[in-house]
């Protein structure tokens with residue numbers, strides 16, 4: 001992870017008179033989304049980079065120690081052995097960015113990662129009454145502390161949408177500040193649940209307020225809202241990150257999450273990061289993709305890449 005973002009004093013002027021040129025944002029998002037896929041010779045590199053940025057997630061009511069164990073093994077060995085061999089990369093170099101689970105499953109992750117030699121992989125835990133955040137503040141803070149003491153190194157909190165929707169941005173700031181304190185050494189990711197914020201201006205304000213309060217990452221969604229990670233919202237958030245960096249020199253990471261299931265989508269998000277914020281923001285210390293079922297498609301595409309390459313190499317010339 002990048003250096004911690006200490007945050008700054010709350011400053012209302014940073015979120016006043018915000019104007020978002022929605023048609024322009026939508027046009028830009030459309031260009032990114034419909035662009036031709038990555039050039040053939042770079043495909044494997046992009047796909048592998050995307051793998052290293054995945055927060056491999058399971059956030060289901062029926063999670064058990066055994067599916068968490070499989071998740072951790074997959075995080076440690078995200079690409080099938082024969083494909084790793086064909087790509088001529090060292091398995092140990094490629095793991096997912098983190099695993100992401102509910103607080104009560106963190107201890108299972110600790111055990112499973114130890115068993116598969118994956119203790120270098122951070123455990124991210126959602127907390128604070130995920131996904132709605134509708135529990136008393138003390139309960140939400142205690143949940144963070146419990147997840148950290150069980151072994152989580154990253155905490156994904158949800159912001160208080162009631163405060164955001166009623167314009168109480170100082171209220172959002174104060175809570176996130178307390179959540180950051182409760183995290184101790186663990187990194188803080190703040191989930192905005194953008195599908196419930198009502199407007200792009202609110203998305204921008206929520207992004208800025210969370211960063212002012214010390215978020216190390218801002219994250220689009222829980223994966224449980226009606227609308228989750230979409231490019232126009234992502235653009236507004238990364239532009240807030242750019243503005244915050246410009247004002248404070250602190251680099252805050254970005255995590256789109258929810259509904260990202262195809263390798264092509266992952267590459268589109270990566271290219272958005274590269275174009276909007278630069279190469280530095282395309283690595284796991286500043287970019288993560290929260291996803292439960294993306295890895296399968298990436299592995300499939302790597303398989304096509306590898307088999308295509310060999311088929312081409314062995315092709316007979318025309319007689």
Ligand SMILES: O=C[C@H](O)COP(=O)(O)O
Nearest residue numbers: 223257258259290291292
């Ligand atoms: O934070 C991660 C999301 O909950 C994952 O959403 P997904 O299951 O749609 O990939």
